[in-house]
Amino acid sequence: MSEETQVKKKRKIVLDERLLAYKGVWVFIEHERGQVHPVSWELLGEGRKLADMLGVELAGVVLAAPGEEAKRFCEEAYQYGADLCYLMQSEVLADYRNDPFTQGLTELVNAYQPEILLLGATTQGRDLAGSVATTLQTGLTADCTGLTIDPDNRSLLSTRPTFGGSLLCTIVTLNYRPQMATVRPRVMAMPEKVPGRVGRIVEHPLAMAEDDIVTKVLEFIADDSRDKPQLPFADIIVAGGRGLGKPENFQLVRDLAEALGAEVGASRPVVQAGWVELDRQVGQSGKTVRPKLYIAAGISGAIQHRVGMEGADCIIAINNDPNAPIFDFAHYGIVGDAMTILPALTEAFRQKLATLKQAG
Amino acid sequence: MHSVVCIKQVPDSAQIRVHPVTNTIMRQGVPAIINPYDLFALEEALRLKDRFGGKVTVITMGPPQAEVALRKALSFGADDAILVTDKSFAGADTLATSYALAATIRQIAKESPVDMVFTGKQTIDGDTAQVGPGIAKRMDLQLLTYVSRIVSVDQDKREIVVERRAEGGVQVLKTSLPCLITMLEGSNQMRFGTMPDMFRAARYEMKFWDKTAAGIEDVTKIGLKGSPTVVNKVFTPSPRSEKAEMIAVEGGSPADVAVALLAKMAARFPLVEKELAKRA
Numbered sequence: 273m274s275e276e277t278q279v280k281k282k283r284k285i286v287l288d289e290r291l292l293a294y295k296g297v298w299v300f301i302e303h304e305r306g307q308v309h310p311v312s313w314e315l316l317g318e319g320r321k322l323a324d325m326l327g328v329e330l331a332g333v334v335l336a337a338p339g340e341e342a343k344r345f346c347e348e349a350y351q352y353g354a355d356l357c358y359l360m361q362s363e364v365l366a367d368y369r370n371d372p373f374t375q376g377l378t379e380l381v382n383a384y385q386p387e388i389l390l391l392g393a394t395t396q397g398r399d400l401a402g403s404v405a406t407t408l409q410t411g412l413t414a415d416c417t418g419l420t421i422d423p424d425n426r427s428l429l430s431t432r433p434t435f436g437g438s439l440l441c442t443i444v445t446l447n448y449r450p451q452m453a454t455v456r457p458r459v460m461a462m463p464e465k466v467p468g469r470v471g472r473i474v475e476h477p478l479a480m481a482e483d484d485i486v487t488k489v490l491e492f493i494a495d496d497s498r499d500k501p502q503l504p505f506a507d508i509i510v511a512g513g514r515g516l517g518k519p520e521n522f523q524l525v526r527d528l529a530e531a532l533g534a535e536v537g538a539s540r541p542v543v544q545a546g547w548v549e550l551d552r553q554v555g556q557s558g559k560t561v562r563p564k565l566y567i568a569a570g571i572s573g574a575i576q577h578r579v580g581m582e583g584a585d586c587i588i589a590i591n592n593d594p595n596a597p598i599f600d601f602a603h604y605g606i607v608g609d610a611m612t613i614l615p616a617l618t619e620a621f622r623q624k625l626a627t628l629k630q631a632g
Numbered sequence: 633m634h635s636v637v638c639i640k641q642v643p644d645s646a647q648i649r650v651h652p653v654t655n656t657i658m659r660q661g662v663p664a665i666i667n668p669y670d671l672f673a674l675e676e677a678l679r680l681k682d683r684f685g686g687k688v689t690v691i692t693m694g695p696p697q698a699e700v701a702l703r704k705a706l707s708f709g710a711d712d713a714i715l716v717t718d719k720s721f722a723g724a725d726t727l728a729t730s731y732a733l734a735a736t737i738r739q740i741a742k743e744s745p746v747d748m749v750f751t752g753k754q755t756i757d758g759d760t761a762q763v764g765p766g767i768a769k770r771m772d773l774q775l776l777t778y779v780s781r782i783v784s785v786d787q788d789k790r791e792i793v794v795e796r797r798a799e800g801g802v803q804v805l806k807t808s809l810p811c812l813i814t815m816l817e818g819s820n821q822m823r824f825g826t827m828p829d830m831f832r833a834a835r836y837e838m839k840f841w842d843k844t845a846a847g848i849e850d851v852t853k854i855g856l857k858g859s860p861t862v863v864n865k866v867f868t869p870s871p872r873s874e875k876a877e878m879i880a881v882e883g884g885s886p887a888d889v890a891v892a893l894l895a896k897m898a899a900r901f902p903l904v905e906k907e908l909a910k911r912a
Contacts, residue, residue, distance in 0.1 A: 304799050370775045394799050399777040402765030406730060411860030414760040436757050441866045448860035486774050491804040507907050533911045564907045575869060586901045589876060604893055605876035616886035620894050628912035
């Protein structure tokens with residue numbers, strides 16, 4: 273998706289003899305309360321591409337309490353593209369806790385030596401990735417929006433926004449392995465599940481007992497998800513930005529969203545200004561979304577916003593500045609005053625839905 | 633209760649602009665602020681001091697001008713401030729940064745044992761959330777990330793119970809001191825500094841620690857040398873292969889434009905059409 277405009281002299285990466293043994297791409301399979309986080313499957317889809325470029329195997333890594341559930345996670349991982357799974361089962365891994373998971377994943381890396389290790393940039397993945405990278409003394413790149421392989425030297429090229437989301441940068445790991453990266457949910461596309469695809473399990477024990485672990489989980493209070501916006505998985509999103517002028521005007525965005533049965537999104541400036549709640553922020557420091565339709569009103573399209581929504585199938589942008597960067601990557605653009613265009617769109621969509629209803 | 637709060641001075645990202653021609657960051661005139669996420673960490677440490685006594689030491693690693701951020705933290709009520717600054721720190725990634733900060737906190741603990749280390753959940757310029765976990769691992773502290781609430785602290789038993797934001801819910805965790813907490817945003821509200829604290833902050837004799845003062849022994853672990861990752865290139869994203877199709881109707885009203893848009897979209901995006909049909 274990117275074209276470089278500034279290039280530093282390419283750095284030569286020479287690996288120590290002992291690091292040449294590191295082979296294969298791993299994805300940490302994150303789960304909570306019996307559910308695998310979808311970001312893990314998205315990463316297997318991306319990991320598959322990297323593994324094929326490198327000509328190596330793709331592995332899922334499952335740390336869990338002993339039982340059928342853990343095996344089920346592995347079987348699902350094969351269907352999403354893993355060739356094998358490293359499975360570590362222990363009672364101390366029943367709930368996510370930093371210490372046993374850090375030790376477990378670190379032991380696996382040291383034993384089986386992958387060249388790339390990917391984790392979801394979730395609260396669990398970031399907690400674990402930062403700890404494992406420090407323990408292993410290796411490089412970690414957070415919140416990547418693009419991953420590929422440098423054909424010259426097999427290194428992982430991780431692209432991420434920088435300077436608060438005003439520019440993109442590509443980061444490489446020098447003479448250290450594995451190369452670690454986290455990716456936020458919904459940034460990568462969900463791969464097709466291939467039913468019946470199988471793989472093999474490599475089991476490895478965890479040398480840790482409950483008495484060795486200081487931190488205890490007293491309770492898990494599940495979120496009441498009914499009253500929370502579900503932006504990342506919404507199919508239609510109507511979002512507003514600073515170009516709307518004042519908080520009262522944001523109601524026009526809500527009206528269109530209501531007509532469409534869509535979720536309401538917002539850019540960072542208006543969330544920071546307190547017009548809209550934090551849960552609705554789309555972008556690098558908010559949610560990443562992949563709807564079928566994304567309507568952006570009064571949003572200029574800074575990189576920090578763009579990386580959170582450019583995975584949408586169809587983007588409509590309304591902005592009074594014909595040079596707004598959002599017109600560089602939207603599918604449709606309307607130059608004009610969102611105050612008059614939003615109500616017109618609301619009405620047009622209402623009529624459209626009524627026509628579709630009649631057509632059955 | 634002695635808390636060390638790690639803060640970072642960052643450019644106010646809302647005001648960063650990219651030069652339209654050269655695609656470089658225009659830093660001039662962009663105000664520097666305390667990383668907003670760090671204020672939740674500082675406030676939580678100040679609350680512990682309110683309840684249990686003790687003190688709050690605030691530290692930052694950065695250039696000499698980061699002194700401003702530390703004085704600001706002092707004006708909110710922090711007791712001590714240390715600016716860890718050395719040319720050899722330049723180019724540090726998160727691994728090298730956590731090494732230098734962990735060394736600094738160990739030096740601080742030699743004078744006055746540290747019970748808690750606080751950081752923000754991440755910075756607004758780097759957005760990595762890696763330095764907090766890094767410090768905890770290097771110091772062998774219990775790590776509690778994304779803490780939304782400190783439920784209780786038992787000073788005699790040296791135990792703490794917190795609520796931690798997890799995926800799909802909140803984990804209630806109990807652990808032992810010393811520990812490192814990264815505080816979630818919105819978990820508290822920073823107090824206003826008092827007049828006496830503001831005067832004290834202005835007069836405070838700032839402590840500047842170079843790498844020796846910070847107790848750093850292994851110089852291969854700091855700065856560019858101690859950083860496994862490097863930035864290969866910085867760039868702006870390219871437009872899609874085709875720019876947006878602009879919808880305009882000559883002499884038409886907004887309603888005409890809206891109808892024209894929907895007609896075009898129906899022809900080109902059957903996927904969206906199907907989604908709309910579901911909602912009809």
